[in-house]
Structures are given as structure tokens and as C-alpha cells.
Amino acid sequence: MAVAQNNNQSAAPGLRDFAAQGAVFDGLMHTLRSGNYVHAYLICGISGVGKRTLARLMAQYILCRGVKDEEPCGQCPDCIRFLDGTHPDVTYLRPEKERKNIVVDQIRELVAMAGEHTYAGGRRIICVEQAEKMNPQAQNALLKTLEEPQAENVFLLLCEDTALLLPTIVSRCRVVKLHPWSEKVIMSALERAGAPMEHREEAAMLSEGSIGMAMSMAADTEFWDRRAQVMADFFSLTARWQILQVSNLWKDRRDQAEELLRDVEEMLRSLWLSHTGLLDERGIAGFPPAWRQLAREGDDAAFSRLLDAVFEARRRRENQVTWQAVVEGLLTHMTEEIQPWLK
Ligand SMILES: [Zn+2]
Known part of the structure; x- marks a missing residue:
């Protein structure tokens, strides 16, 4: 611009x-x-x-x-x-x-x-x-x-x-x-607005052409902290025995349930968009290698199973299943799905 x-x-x-x-x-x-x-x-x-x-x-x-x-x-x-x-x-x-x-x-x-x-x-x-x-x-x-x-x-x-x-x-x-803006235009708008350097590229990718969304996302430190936490807890597991560890961390955070499920869903959606070619691979650069490989080489069915797992978690939560059990169920699905891609 x-x-x-x-x-x-x-x-x-x-x-x-x-x-x-x-x-x-x-x-x-x-x-x-x-x-x-x-x-x-x-x-x-x-x-x-x-x-x-x-x-x-x-x-x-x-x-x-x-x-x-x-x-x-x-x-x-x-x-x-x-x-x-x-x-x-x-x-x-x-x-x-x-x-x-x-x-x-x-x-x-x-x-x-x-x-x-x-x-x-x-x-x-x-x-x-x-x-x-x-x-x-x-x-x-x-x-x-x-x-x-x-x-x-x-x-x-x-x-x-x-x-x-x-x-x-x-x-x-x-x-x-007005058409959605190109990534280049959004990057330069973020630069002009003085948005934090470390989040510019990802915000530009995730905003899908909306300058307003990219601006508020880049400046939203809470969003990035939460994302880092979800990345560490939900996308970094390598073995089943870790599931209980993570579910213990989350069992008293029922008040954040909806937010967590939405974050996991959005992050899975980014992986899926990258899988279909609609999101540049740089948009998922923050994920561990196994998830990036799943996005590159996995099949559509894997993503529909993963997104179903989030849907299932929401349904179980509404049916009064304990929050810890909901988290465990979701983590079990995710860990199963990522197993073949762990080296
Ligand atoms: Zn004038």
C-alpha cells in the first residue's frame, strides 16, 4: 500500500x-x-x-x-x-x-x-x-x-x-x-500499524483477507498466549500416557471449555486449509513437525475425523460428561490420529 x-x-x-x-x-x-x-x-x-x-x-x-x-x-x-x-x-x-x-x-x-x-x-x-x-x-x-x-x-x-x-x-x-485483501497488502498494513513483528505473518495468513481481523489478531496478546498454551497441551503429545497429565492440567478449567474447543477447532481448520492448499504452509509454521506432515501428506478423512472429535467433545460436554473426561476423549482421538506421523 x-x-x-x-x-x-x-x-x-x-x-x-x-x-x-x-x-x-x-x-x-x-x-x-x-x-x-x-x-x-x-x-x-x-x-x-x-x-x-x-x-x-x-x-x-x-x-x-x-x-x-x-x-x-x-x-x-x-x-x-x-x-x-x-x-x-x-x-x-x-x-x-x-x-x-x-x-x-x-x-x-x-x-x-x-x-x-x-x-x-x-x-x-x-x-x-x-x-x-x-x-x-x-x-x-x-x-x-x-x-x-x-x-x-x-x-x-x-x-x-x-x-x-x-x-x-x-x-x-x-x-x-470490496474483495478480501492479498497477504502482501495485509502485511504492509500490519507493518504500518506497528503490529508485533513475531505475529504479523501468521495473523496475515489466518485473517483470510480481512485487514481488520489481522490487525486485532496481531495485537491480541491474550490470543497468542492461549494459542501457545493449546499448542503445547493439545498438539505436542507423543504418547498416550501423557493424556492423563494434560487432562489433569485442564480438569479445573471448565469455564474455559468453549474457548478451548473453539481454539482446537480453529487450529485443526488451519491444518486442514493448508492440506487443501487454501492456506500457505507458513500459516502452520508454529505446529510441531508431525502435524505439519499430517497436513502435507494425510488424507481428507483424517481431518474429518479430527473435526468430528471436537464436535463429539462439545456434545459430550452438553450431556454433562465430566470436563476432564471430555478433554481425555478429545486428546485420545488426536493422539491416535497423529501416531503414524511421529518419527
Ligand atoms: Zn477538505
């Missing part, structure tokens, strides 16, 4: 950082530069791919009344108020904390405001985050506004999956589809 240099926040992403997204982004930049904004954009893509970042940059660009080309100027009164979070013509809507959905009353308020003149005399940005959380009534209320656009308003709708929106909403918007 190129480093944005025309504002003071060189570590913060700029619009040009989205250029690696290709043609969709070129088209978007073209409309932004020309000032011929459409009245509604629908920015979609996986969680952590940069939808909110792009929406904020677009919002600032549209509001900016300074000299701008590739990036907003960062210095005009509109930019300054936007960056301060005090611009009067910017509204964000997301599900309220206590509710799962965006409800029709929230949209009605928004629609009423959209009918009034803007405070600053320029454009108004209305950003609906997690737009798929609008219930059908709310979507219908919004649809009316999208069908009768007002020149001042630019709607930015964000969603992970357009299939969850009414087709009539999607068809009223210019869809900007």
Missing part, C-alpha cells in the same frame, strides 16, 4: 490505499473526482475488509471543499470538522446497543432529517452501518427515500452480504464490492 502523504496521519489509510481493489475502485474514484456522486452507494464485503474506513474516506472526500484530487484536502473547515467528528451534516446509523435490528423508527427519523436543508450548505452524508440489520419495515421506509432522491443527500450503506437486503434497495445503489 502506498502511504498517504497529503495529510498529517501518515499511518492512517487513505483512498489511494483502496486502489489495489481494482476496477470497481477506479470507477468510484472517477465519480468522486468528477463530483457526479450517485445518491446511494452500497459498500459490501467481509467483516474487517475496510467498509467503514472506505465510507469515512468517501464521506470526507464528498464534504471537502478544499483542493482535492486523490485524497480530501484535510485542511478545509469541512475536513477539520469531519475529522473532529463534529460535522453537522454527517449521520451514522447502526443497530442500537440493546436491539439486534435497525428498526423503522430509526429510519423514519433519518428520512425526516434527509428532507431538510443541510447546516453547512453542502452535501449531507447518511451512513447506515450493518444495513442488513434493517428489518423489512425499515428497509421499505428507506426505499421510499432512495426512490425520490434529494440532491444534497449521499447515502452510504454498508453490509456484509447484499443478499440480505431487498433487491429493490440494492438496485437503487451503486454497489462497491
Whole structure:
């Protein structure tokens, strides 16, 4: 990624950082530069791919009344108020904390405001985050506004999956589809953000194209400590007699059961992804050699048995089997499966 240099926040992403997204982004930049904004954009893509970042940059660009080309100027009164979070013509809507959905009353308020003149005399940005959380009534209320656009308003709708929106909403918007990022882009974003060096590569691999996930993963020391512990206890056994030792360590940690099972499952999944070629071998570099060899040379059935063993462990836990016995069962399956690969 190129480093944005025309504002003071060189570590913060700029619009040009989205250029690696290709043609969709070129088209978007073209409309932004020309000032011929459409009245509604629908920015979609996986969680952590940069939808909110792009929406904020677009919002600032549209509001900016300074000299701008590739990036907003960062210095005009509109930019300054936007960056301060005090611009009067910017509204964000997301599900309220206590509710799962965006409800029709929230949209009605928004629609009423959209009918009034803007405070600053320029454009108004209305950003609906997690737009798929609008219930059908709310979507219908919004649809009316999208069908009768007002020149001042630019709607930015964000969603992970357009299939969850009414087709009539999607068809009223210019869809900007963000693709998962390449490992190279994510590595350079991690570097710019100063993420801990020792976790960058693995975080980039495991995040599957989500910059947001890679960033939070790389900085999450608890995650790496836990992973190291699970690696040592569950992926390093070489003989059956060690099973009891490990299950003794874990027998009083029932409160961490769900987390542990999820970690084991995710780690098995990484091995399986590497087995299928979907994850580079460097993504499993931290596993002991026998597990890496299983990933290279084992068969699909081994992975389905291992993932079944985690499923079985969950089921037994729900059926009130003692936690220590659940751990022993899981370890037995894992130790059996890895035996042929131990030298
Ligand atoms: Zn500006």
C-alpha cells in the first residue's frame, strides 16, 4: 500500500490505499473526482475488509471543499470538522446497543432529517452501518427515500452480504464490492500499524483477507498466549500416557471449555486449509513437525475425523460428561490420529 502523504496521519489509510481493489475502485474514484456522486452507494464485503474506513474516506472526500484530487484536502473547515467528528451534516446509523435490528423508527427519523436543508450548505452524508440489520419495515421506509432522491443527500450503506437486503434497495445503489485483501497488502498494513513483528505473518495468513481481523489478531496478546498454551497441551503429545497429565492440567478449567474447543477447532481448520492448499504452509509454521506432515501428506478423512472429535467433545460436554473426561476423549482421538506421523 502506498502511504498517504497529503495529510498529517501518515499511518492512517487513505483512498489511494483502496486502489489495489481494482476496477470497481477506479470507477468510484472517477465519480468522486468528477463530483457526479450517485445518491446511494452500497459498500459490501467481509467483516474487517475496510467498509467503514472506505465510507469515512468517501464521506470526507464528498464534504471537502478544499483542493482535492486523490485524497480530501484535510485542511478545509469541512475536513477539520469531519475529522473532529463534529460535522453537522454527517449521520451514522447502526443497530442500537440493546436491539439486534435497525428498526423503522430509526429510519423514519433519518428520512425526516434527509428532507431538510443541510447546516453547512453542502452535501449531507447518511451512513447506515450493518444495513442488513434493517428489518423489512425499515428497509421499505428507506426505499421510499432512495426512490425520490434529494440532491444534497449521499447515502452510504454498508453490509456484509447484499443478499440480505431487498433487491429493490440494492438496485437503487451503486454497489462497491470490496474483495478480501492479498497477504502482501495485509502485511504492509500490519507493518504500518506497528503490529508485533513475531505475529504479523501468521495473523496475515489466518485473517483470510480481512485487514481488520489481522490487525486485532496481531495485537491480541491474550490470543497468542492461549494459542501457545493449546499448542503445547493439545498438539505436542507423543504418547498416550501423557493424556492423563494434560487432562489433569485442564480438569479445573471448565469455564474455559468453549474457548478451548473453539481454539482446537480453529487450529485443526488451519491444518486442514493448508492440506487443501487454501492456506500457505507458513500459516502452520508454529505446529510441531508431525502435524505439519499430517497436513502435507494425510488424507481428507483424517481431518474429518479430527473435526468430528471436537464436535463429539462439545456434545459430550452438553450431556454433562465430566470436563476432564471430555478433554481425555478429545486428546485420545488426536493422539491416535497423529501416531503414524511421529518419527
Ligand atoms: Zn477538505
